[in-house]
Amino acid sequence: MDDIKEKIVGILQDVTGLDNVGQDADQDLFKDGVLDSMATVEVLVTLQDDFGIQVPVSEFDRSQWSTVNKIAQRVQELE
Template sequence: MQEQIINILADTTGRDAADFSDASQDLFTSGLLDSMATVSLLLGLQDEFGVQVPVSEFDRSQWNTIEKIEQRVKELQNA
């Protein structure tokens, strides 16, 4: 699942997948993810994993690392 998330992030941001090699790195403070890319990320996760994340309910602190994104996606899939 992490590889799929990294690919979505790379596609969303136009960066190389290697930029996302540290799954615990804060994507926002590192500048790898911004608010516009976040919307694209959520749409990519919806398409890839079938999860719904309303932007209005998005809490940046719960989605700021690849590890947290993976955890949230799994929680949403099991909901």
């Protein structure tokens, strides 16, 4: 799972342009303003491409994707 988290942190850093994203794997990315709706879509598309998963936007629940740890858990479940 550490490899997955590292890849997710890299994606978040690329999308947001912030180097400190992911230092706290439990940081709420929405609450802290790291991700907005446009960045979220970009992250989801990149996750789908990089991990070969499908994340239907209609089933997207922000509370399940709000931290690096939660994103890693969801990616593992969808792989």
